[in-house]
Amino acid sequence: MQVPFLDLKAQYLSIKDEIDAAIQNVLNDTAFAGGPYVAAFEKDFAPFCQTQYAIGVNSGTSALWLSLIALGIGPGDEVITVPNTFIATAEAISYCGATPVFVDIDEKTYNMNPALIEAAITSKTKAIIPVHLFGQMADMDPIMDIARAHQLYVIEDACQAHGAEYKGRRAGSIGDTGCFSFYPGKNLGAYGEGGAVVTNNPELDQKIRMLRDHGQSKKYYHTYIGWNCRLEGMQGAILKVKLKHLPEWNAARRKNAQLYHQLLQGISQIILPQEADYAAHVYHVYAIRVKNRDAVIKSLGENGVNCGIHYPVPVHLQAAYRFMNFKPGQFPVAEKCAEEYISLPMFAELNETQISYCTQVLKKFIET
Ligand SMILES: *Cc1c(COP(=O)(O)O)cnc(C)c1O
DSSP states (O other), X not given: OOBOSOXXXXXXXXXXXXXXXXXXHHHHHTOXXXXXXXXXXXXXXXXXXXXXXXXXXXOHHHHHHHHHHHTTOOTTXXXXXXXXXXXXXXXXXXXXXXXXXXXXXXXXXXXXXXXXXXXXXXXXXXXXXXXXXXXXXXXXXXXXXXXXHTTOEEEEEOTTOTTOEETTEETTSSSSEEEEEXXXXXXXXXXXXXXXXXXXXXXXXXXXXXXXXTTEEXXXXXXXXXXXXXXXXXXXXXXXXXXXXXXXXXXXXXXXXXXXXXXXXXXXXXXXXXXXXXXXXXXSSEEEEOTTHHHHHHHHHHTXXXXXXXXXXXXXXXXXXXXXXXOTTSSHHHHHHHHHEEEXXXXXXXXXXXXXXXXXXXXXXXXX
């Protein structure tokens, strides 16, 4: 049996008529760059995130970068985040001229450890970017308390957490802004690139809206030096259709995770993902941890089970950040996890037969 890591085709086929009609509408209206289909999606995405405003942009990376720029963060400033994330979180900080400062993660949730934040704050610190990794939100109450006490902005990297909750509050609704990616493989994925910033702050909404479109307040009148970060009309139309299905898809991911849990629990060599008491996890990634990771992945692959690693190298040890002279051992939890993670196949359309096959192959390798 072959079990793909992800099956975008299965999802497309399940909503093909709606998607094809939505694309045809955009073609008929030739509303390609920004425009009414983006606005209509934004109107639905903001309440989904329990926020007042949503601004569609062309990627999650742009969402993070524009949030930082809109908050006035730049050269000489420091922004605190975690090393076990996709590099975009750190890139956005670097690309506005600021310096990323890392703190280690909590070993249960794989998210920012709030107990380590205060020691990382200096007179230059301007913001904290917690990353809601794998679909589970970071522990936001202590993070917000520290941010308020030190007058720091909070930008949520919610690129893996569409619809995730913290004590009933949706990802993206707690910080100054929340940043989403609609990269095709995300829980809510475009058929191309896309992203969004959500916020409850009307000034930030206005500013980010202008920044994504060359800083213009109206056509050819430019208030700020912005950039082209517009979301395409086609993606807006597709995302609006897909957003309606997201609650059922997230529920299916949670059900799949439960079955994995059930079939894999009690095996001492495997560390399973843990859902914190405060969280509703949306399982963008179902990551287990094992000691002999590379051998396990190889054997799974040979048996048709296609896995991923999110991520094999923490950001502080990437070649791109060598100039900052980080050393192995500086963020021991993130480094240990990076060596042990395996992301098992996870998507809404994954079925029980496939999940049980994956766990059988895994158990057979572990137990022999
Ligand atoms: C996907 C992702 C991003 C970047 O999103 P793009 O749309 O690919 O630019 C940023 N942060 C995290 C945690 C992500 O998973």
